[in-house]
Amino acid sequence: MVDFPGRANDLALLERQLRLVRDAAATTPGQAVIVTGRRRVGKSRLVQEFCDRSGLPYLIFQASRGRNPAAERADFAAALAETALPGADLVAGALGSDWNQALRALAVAVPEQTPSIIVLDEVPWLVEQDREFEGALQTVWDRYLSTKPVLLLLVGSDLSMMESLQEYGRPFHGRAGRMLVRPLNPADVQRMTGLEPAEAIDAFLITGGFPEIVQRWKPGTSRTAFLRDQLADPLSPLLMAGELSLLGEVPEPSHSRSALEAIGTGERTFGAIAHRIGVGNPIPSGTLAPILNTLTTKRIVAVDTPLATRPDTKNKRYRIEDPYLRFWLAFLQRGIAEVERGRGDLVASRIERSWPSWRGRAVEPVVREGLERLLPDDRLPGADVVGGWWNRQNNPEIDLVGADRERPAATRIAFTGSIKWLETELFGKRECESLLAGSMSIPGRDYATPLIAVSRNGVEDGLPLAASFGPEEIVEAWRR
Structure with a gap:
């Protein structure tokens, strides 16, 4: 099998959803997943790879922004006719006067007993084109598609729009799981x-x-x-x-x-x-x-x-x-x-x-996320979140603050820290003294609060640090 770097976890998640369909292990034969993520992050490539690996009949239809709804449905019908779905020949040429009819034609093409996969890509554009699309999708899903062993993937890049599809009061509320495709780490x-x-x-x-x-x-x-x-x-x-x-x-x-x-x-x-x-x-x-x-x-x-x-x-x-x-x-x-x-x-x-x-x-947000991914860690006891601290004048500004929670406010400061990310210089005494002095301005911090350092090029010996981290530990955090 061709390597598909960085996407093993995403493929495994989709495969678990497909297994629910294959094994009839859910409350309905059909399962729906909303797949979202930033534009150009590779969502379309991911679902294509998943469909190809599945060995199942599938349909992938990608919408076009600003398209006339009738023209979009015509393209949908043409794409459906070209698939290997068993009933595709039964609905060949059936354009449908609205999305309800077009999606009902899809339900006819989907097999009754064997699994299949349906991908609707750029769903936000379908919603923009035709206000009736969401309602039609909900109706056809509830009455026809969900009663068959089909995995429906609704893909889109507008994160807020895709999340709103599941909001209370929207037609598809409560009918789909959600998957976020992230960039490579x-x-x-x-x-x-x-x-x-x-x-x-x-x-x-x-x-x-x-x-x-x-x-x-x-x-x-x-x-x-x-x-x-x-x-x-x-x-x-x-x-x-x-x-x-x-x-x-x-x-x-x-x-x-x-x-x-x-x-x-x-x-x-x-x-x-x-x-x-x-x-x-x-x-x-x-x-x-x-x-x-x-x-x-x-x-x-x-x-x-x-x-x-x-x-x-x-x-x-x-x-x-x-x-x-x-x-x-x-x-x-x-x-x-x-x-x-x-x-x-x-x-x-x-x-x-x-x-x-x-x-x-x-590099600051990358380091913070890396340290947070390492938690719990004996070198950072009592920390559940990692952020930073600054006053209105940005003087002092502390790169790293570990605490027990973020909102509405922390109840305990677990550590404070500084990042030095230069090619050749070590994190040294001067940086440590500056960190200690600046940290005393942080509400909730006291003299016993541990200090840590994150340095690209290492740390001088003998500094009063509870822990130090380098690029190796930050990258390793994403391998957990």
């Missing part, structure tokens, strides 16, 4: 690139774990060599995937796009984002707040708040959630024109000059 990236852990984390920060970009990274290639190669090609996925992703999420120039660009180029606070969008004349908070809420709901933007025993929910820091999009907005978006005229070397030089400082900030 740092351990997957290391395996595919053949790099040492520290370099693999660099590769993850650049590619975001998006399979189409990681696959271009030839094993053992250095970061600088990879960037030079990719920036010599105006059509490389590294360059193009960011724009394609944004066009899917924010199709038109707008304040939403401007907010993303502001955050992607380093603005973290509400006020700074408002000033950047307004070019010195900040846009009203009543305009910006719903924009940021929408981007957060779509999981394009993440919002961090200080982790301590006293809540400070208004002291928010915004960041681009996807590492690749963060890299693209910071460096590649404004470099596209240069690459197109054959001067990708200018973009590569600009990246190299800013790389140490940009990476130092970009």
